[in-house]
Amino acid sequence: xxxxxxxxxxxxxxxKENKKxxxxxxxxxxxxxxxxxxxxxxxxxxxMRMICGIMKxxxxxxxxxxxxxxxxxxxxxxxxxxxxxEFGFYPEFTVQQYLEYIAALKGLTDKQxxxxxxELLTRLSLEDVRRKRISKLSGGMKRRVGIGQALLNDPExxxxxxxxxxxxxxxxxxxxxxxxxxxxxxxxxxxxxxVSDIEYIATRxxxxxxxxxLQVGSTQELVVQMEGRVFEASIDPRDLSRLExxxxxxxxxxxxxxxxxxxxxxxxxxxxxxxxxDPRLEDLYLELFPKR
Amino acid sequence: MWRLYRQELxxxxxxxxxxxxxxxxxxxxxxxxxxxxxxxxYTYEENGKEITIEGAKALALTKQMEAPSAGEVTPQKLAExxxxxxxxLEIYGDFYNEDFPLNLKVREIYPWRxxxxxLREAMADPVNGLALEYTxxxxxxxxxxxxxxxxxxxxLMRLEQRNNPQAQQTAIEMxxxxxxxxxxxxxxxxxxxxYEGLCLFLLMFLCxxxxxxxxxxxxxxxxxxILRSTRHGRKRLALVKIFAALSIGIAVFIPCMIIxxxxxxxxxxxxxxQTSMQILFSVVSLLDMNVGQMQNLVMLGGFVTLLSSIxxxxxxxxxxxxxxxxxxLAIASALLPSLFYMLIGGRLGSCLRVLLPxxxxxxxxxxxxxxxxxxxxxxxxxxVWTPWLLLIVPALxxxxxxxxxxxxxxxxxx
Numbered sequence: 001x002x003x004x005x006x007x008x009x010x011x012x013x014x015x016k017e018n019k020k021x022x023x024x025x026x027x028x029x030x031x032x033x034x035x036x037x038x039x040x041x042x043x044x045x046x047x048m049r050m051i052c053g054i055m056k057x058x059x060x061x062x063x064x065x066x067x068x069x070x071x072x073x074x075x076x077x078x079x080x081x082x083x084x085x086e087f088g089f090y091p092e093f094t095v096q097q098y099l100e101y102i103a104a105l106k107g108l109t110d111k112q113x114x115x116x117x118x119e120l121l122t123r124l125s126l127e128d129v130r131r132k133r134i135s136k137l138s139g140g141m142k143r144r145v146g147i148g149q150a151l152l153n154d155p156e157x158x159x160x161x162x163x164x165x166x167x168x169x170x171x172x173x174x175x176x177x178x179x180x181x182x183x184x185x186x187x188x189x190x191x192x193x194x195v196s197d198i199e200y201i202a203t204r205x206x207x208x209x210x211x212x213x214l215q216v217g218s219t220q221e222l223v224v225q226m227e228g229r230v231f232e233a234s235i236d237p238r239d240l241s242r243l244e245x246x247x248x249x250x251x252x253x254x255x256x257x258x259x260x261x262x263x264x265x266x267x268x269x270x271x272x273x274x275x276x277x278d279p280r281l282e283d284l285y286l287e288l289f290p291k292r
Numbered sequence: 293m294w295r296l297y298r299q300e301l302x303x304x305x306x307x308x309x310x311x312x313x314x315x316x317x318x319x320x321x322x323x324x325x326x327x328x329x330x331x332x333x334y335t336y337e338e339n340g341k342e343i344t345i346e347g348a349k350a351l352a353l354t355k356q357m358e359a360p361s362a363g364e365v366t367p368q369k370l371a372e373x374x375x376x377x378x379x380x381l382e383i384y385g386d387f388y389n390e391d392f393p394l395n396l397k398v399r400e401i402y403p404w405r406x407x408x409x410x411l412r413e414a415m416a417d418p419v420n421g422l423a424l425e426y427t428x429x430x431x432x433x434x435x436x437x438x439x440x441x442x443x444x445x446x447x448l449m450r451l452e453q454r455n456n457p458q459a460q461q462t463a464i465e466m467x468x469x470x471x472x473x474x475x476x477x478x479x480x481x482x483x484x485x486x487y488e489g490l491c492l493f494l495l496m497f498l499c500x501x502x503x504x505x506x507x508x509x510x511x512x513x514x515x516x517x518i519l520r521s522t523r524h525g526r527k528r529l530a531l532v533k534i535f536a537a538l539s540i541g542i543a544v545f546i547p548c549m550i551i552x553x554x555x556x557x558x559x560x561x562x563x564x565x566q567t568s569m570q571i572l573f574s575v576v577s578l579l580d581m582n583v584g585q586m587q588n589l590v591m592l593g594g595f596v597t598l599l600s601s602i603x604x605x606x607x608x609x610x611x612x613x614x615x616x617x618x619x620x621l622a623i624a625s626a627l628l629p630s631l632f633y634m635l636i637g638g639r640l641g642s643c644l645r646v647l648l649p650x651x652x653x654x655x656x657x658x659x660x661x662x663x664x665x666x667x668x669x670x671x672x673x674x675x676v677w678t679p680w681l682l683l684i685v686p687a688l689x690x691x692x693x694x695x696x697x698x699x700x701x702x703x704x705x706x
Contacts (some may be wrong), residue, residue: 049517052517053520053521054520074523077521077522077525081521082521083518084514084518086514087514088512088513088514090306090307090515092306092308093306097303100299101300101302101303102518104296104298104299105296105299105519105523105525105529106523106524107522109295110295146518149518150518153522159521
């Protein structure tokens, strides 16, 4: 099972300007959780829509097990599950009715649909709300319904665009665990700009900026380049604004003794008595997408 | 496919706006069938006082009053009615004379009016088309009523289609097929026929409103991305949405029109369906039909127009980015034929009206008026009577719009 992107580009005509939303992306996805990390507007959604066959690349090819997804047609759509960023649901439908509708679109028989819906509602803790209208559900529950629809056909390849937006911390953890469980022998691609969503569950990450893939690798492989670049120092709170001008601040923590612990990207000389830290994916993200 | 169709139908019918429109359609068909009865008036004199009765009771009294005219329209009946007119006009000069007793009119003038109006029409001046006064028509003319009808169609077509001899010839040939004698059964009137057309127009409007968001609301909410990534989320879903929209259109049309016809014909009398079109509208109406057959033809015209309008709106919905734009365009598509016909008029207005999918429903452009009119349009070397075009053109447009809908939906986003 392998999804290959070969020099995939997508251009949009924005007024008279020819805008490159995705620029010459080549990637190979194998089973496991893949994180697609990038700031808003970096081209993640366009890339995902092309991967799902909703949009055609301006140039390049997308292959599933060596065959172009256009040629695979229905067979390709049978193996993918997609949860877009904007999850458009039908307000008058109940959870059960909505899942039955999508199951019919995915070609499941009545019997298959019934069994699968029961199973997913249990797995996603939605049993109690199966007869409730989707419009009455909380943001987190709606997201879970969205994930449920994506899983209905037992996809080999699951594509989730910003799946954790609107979820509270507890729901995020539950969601991460669910995906890790599901990702066995499948490809799960998660696009996000929230680093913590993928830091601990992604087998591989791809970092996207201005439509292009900047880096690809496991979290460990990626963060290794940040060795010797991440430090923590205890500072006087009055110095904070001056230092923020000087270094890329990752995190600020107020300590009980009135001082401030500052995690930053830079050199040990930037702040006296700075201590080196183990780099994390978030540090790399901030290096690539600086806040300043 | 059947399962998907069922699910899609359920989805549409779950929508609150759809349920509201369906309820409105049902209420409308009852209301529109009942309203014309409220226009009925019957006035008579009692103890020197004018008394006016309205509604269903007035209708019953009118039927009673016009009983002498009921049944076969024989030349003898026309001559008898005319003799009453001559006798009274000799005494009172004209019908508006203040000395003319109202009850005398009720007894001797009004009962014959539906038939004698047609006699007057048949006797119109061949040069300028103006109707003659009753005093200018003799009882011998009344006895030759059906001969006058035949000569009147030739005169009328000469006036109406001066530069189109082919249309004149076609109209004469059509009229030759109209069987005589005519029949008249009091009760049903043109108000009722007009309300049938109006009811059809409003039903089309409601169906169009149900249909307009069908594709574009998925684009607007983002649901479309999920649908397109599923096995049947493209061509098959487009087809299913089309069938669902047409099914709802048919499901609205059939019961609503059955209700309308049941109420209206029960109120006005089922026997009125036997009245010849020539007595109700124009003595030279080109179709050999009675009111019942005409009602059915108007319904057929309405049905074809409805399906064609739904097809057009489905295409607009597939092409628009959001629901507001689709609803706006859907309303425009429903109203444009009436606007073109009223504002542009002439041959261009007629052509535009015929070409638009909802051309047969509306105000003055309604199919009913076309059926009672003598308008012919040039189609290549042929002169075709407008009602035939209003049936054929939308019927041809249905598959074209549906094909465009599927194509637009499937190619969207790619």
